[in-house]
Amino acid sequence: AQSVTQLDSQVPVFEEAPVELRCNYSSSVSVYLFWYVQYPNQGLQLLLKYLSGSTLVKGINGFEAEFNKSQTSFHLRKPSVHISDTAEYFCAVTSTGANNLFFGTGTRLTVIP
Amino acid sequence: NAGVMQNPRHLVRRRGQEARLRCSPMKGHSHVYWYRQLPEEGLKFMVYLQKENIIDESGMPKERFSAEFPKEGPSILRIQQVVRGDSAAYFCASSPLGRPNTEAFFGQGTRLTVV
Numbered sequence: 001a002q003s004v005t006q007l008d009s010q011v012p013v014f015e016e017a018p019v020e021l022r023c024n025y026s027s028s029v030s031v032y033l034f035w036y037v038q039y040p041n042q043g044l045q046l047l048l049k050y051l052s053g054s055t056l057v058k059g060i061n062g063f064e065a066e067f068n069k070s071q072t073s074f075h076l077r078k079p080s081v082h083i084s085d086t087a088e089y090f091c092a093v094t095s096t097g098a099n100n101l102f103f104g105t106g107t108r109l110t111v112i113p
Numbered sequence: 114n115a116g117v118m119q120n121p122r123h124l125v126r127r128r129g130q131e132a133r134l135r136c137s138p139m140k141g142h143s144h145v146y147w148y149r150q151l152p153e154e155g156l157k158f159m160v161y162l163q164k165e166n167i168i169d170e171s172g173m174p175k176e177r178f179s180a181e182f183p184k185e186g187p188s189i190l191r192i193q194q195v196v197r198g199d200s201a202a203y204f205c206a207s208s209p210l211g212r213p214n215t216e217a218f219f220g221q222g223t224r225l226t227v228v
Contacts, residue, residue, distance in 0.1 A: 004155075032215055043117075043204060043221035044156070051215055090155055094215070099169040100146060101217065103155035 138207030
């Protein structure tokens with residue numbers, strides 16, 4: 001069975017400050033990991049994904065994430081946030097042969113001017 | 114290349130009515146997934162379809178819910194005799210042949226409100 005835990009339901013951060021959104025997963029097989037962003041009343045947009053290779057993954061909008069197999073984590077980071085980064089962020093996991101993505105409960109990032 | 118199209122964006126139904134949600138996948142995509150997002154929660158998988166076939170419906174409620182993806186036309190998620198607990202955002206995703214779970218693109222969702 002696969003699952004994702006997003007430890008922080010809400011993260012407030014000041015504009016231009018760095019941010020880290022935490023994600024831990026559990027799986028008995030090799031995984032693929034994803035971060036999605038959801039703006040209010042919108043669908044999900046893919047920020048980045050890890051399938052294989054380098055454990056540091058760079059995505060859109062200046063975000064990056066690092067796959068840490070020993071800690072079963074895939075934390076999302078941005079060195080300097082903007083007001084426009086205010087949104088809900090979802091971590092998701094799947095694996096070879098799985099039919100679907102398993103999502104965390106989301107982290108609401110609020111950027112304070 | 115248009116993205117995944119869902120309609121309607123917002124749907125209001127009275128208890129006991131039927132809700133019909135439509136999803137047109139991206140061009141060239143033959144896999145469709147439906148997810149449900151309850152308030153303050155993440156997305157939960159409902160069903161995975163290919164053209165004319167239900168591949169995995171392990172996340173679908175046993176009663177009142179059904180899905181199809183006909184040879185021609187959009188995928189349909191149908192909820193019969195809706196109840197207040199069905200109020201949620203329903204998202205459709207599609208992916209190309211051979212990459213069912215690593216190249217999924219999501220639509221903007223249908224927000225169902227049952228009154």
